[in-house]
Amino acid sequence: MLGLPAHVTACLFDLDGVLTQTARVHNVAWTATFDEYLRRRAAATGEPFRPFDPGSDYHRYVDGRQRADGVRTFLASRGIVLPEGHPDDPPEADTVHGLGNRKNVLLLSSIRSGGVDVYPGSVTYLKAVVAAGLRRAVVTASANGREVIAAAGLEPLLEARIDGLVARAEGLRGKPEPDTFLAGAKVLGVDPAEAVVFEDALAGVAAGRAGGFGYVVGVDRAGQADELLAHGADIVVTDLADLLDTGRPE
Numbered sequence: 688m689l690g691l692p693a694h695v696t697a698c699l700f701d702l703d704g705v706l707t708q709t710a711r712v713h714n715v716a717w718t719a720t721f722d723e724y725l726r727r728r729a730a731a732t733g734e735p736f737r738p739f740d741p742g743s744d745y746h747r748y749v750d751g752r753q754r755a756d757g758v759r760t761f762l763a764s765r766g767i768v769l770p771e772g773h774p775d776d777p778p779e780a781d782t783v784h785g786l787g788n789r790k791n792v793l794l795l796s797s798i799r800s801g802g803v804d805v806y807p808g809s810v811t812y813l814k815a816v817v818a819a820g821l822r823r824a825v826v827t828a829s830a831n832g833r834e835v836i837a838a839a840g841l842e843p844l845l846e847a848r849i850d851g852l853v854a855r856a857e858g859l860r861g862k863p864e865p866d867t868f869l870a871g872a873k874v875l876g877v878d879p880a881e882a883v884v885f886e887d888a889l890a891g892v893a894a895g896r897a898g899g900f901g902y903v904v905g906v907d908r909a910g911q912a913d914e915l916l917a918h919g920a921d922i923v924v925t926d927l928a929d930l931l932d933t934g935r936p937e
């Protein structure tokens with residue numbers, strides 16, 4: 688009924704773009720942040736301004752990664768290296784953490800004024816997972832995971848949360864490394880081979896593959912089904928509810 692292999696006993700859900708429609712909110716905040724920086728840099732160096740591409744740049748270098756990893760990975764793709772700075776850097780600082788904090792100001796303002804929308808098909812699926820008695824954790828790179836889950840009203844459906852703050856406190860490497868998903872399986876007390884990873888990000892499906900999880904479901908929100916498969920998804924759906932009653936053997 689859930690469209691999952693019979694040996695699966697636990698579900699590890701990414702948050703932004705899988706349960707909530709916040710991947711696009713992150714994307715808008717990143718685009719504004721990087722474009723402001725790149726425009727200023729172009730004016731200072733005399734090089735042409737090449738804007739951040741919310742399609743390819745976001746999906747390749749930023750989506751699914753921890754905040755500072757996203758800054759570093761995107762800037763490296765343009766041959767730019769900024770000083771690391773400190774996690775408490777002010778949003779005006781031209782450092783990796785300063786840029787990340789600038790983006791976070793925009794993200795929080797957008798979430799707090801506009802709220803958080805869920806994907807209705809994901810809520811339907813999550814409720815079916817609860818009814819089937821499977822274990823459930825959210826595994827997100829976002830340090831804002833707690834606030835987004837609360838704003839979306841998803842707390843009662845989830846048992847555990849591994850987010851960007853937990854990762855920092857426990858020294859877990861971000862996606863595409865498998866550490867945070869492995870921590871999610873551990874907190875639920877299941878073997879990775881018994882758990883399924885649900886991910887919309889290329890870095891996220893790669894983390895699911897790298898961790899030896901029992902099944903990796905790619906959720907295609909951006910017309911990148913082939914890339915999700917190439918990065919490690921076993922199956923790709925456009926909505927989690929598509930998995931229900933697929934007639935697949937359980």
Ligand SMILES: O=P(O)(O)OC[C@H]1O[C@@H](O)[C@H](O)[C@@H](O)[C@@H]1O
Nearest residue numbers: 703713750751754828829830831
């Ligand atoms: O900046 P935050 O809220 O800690 O989020 C980190 C990352 O979290 C991921 O879930 C998003 O896909 C990324 O876009 C985002 O950069």
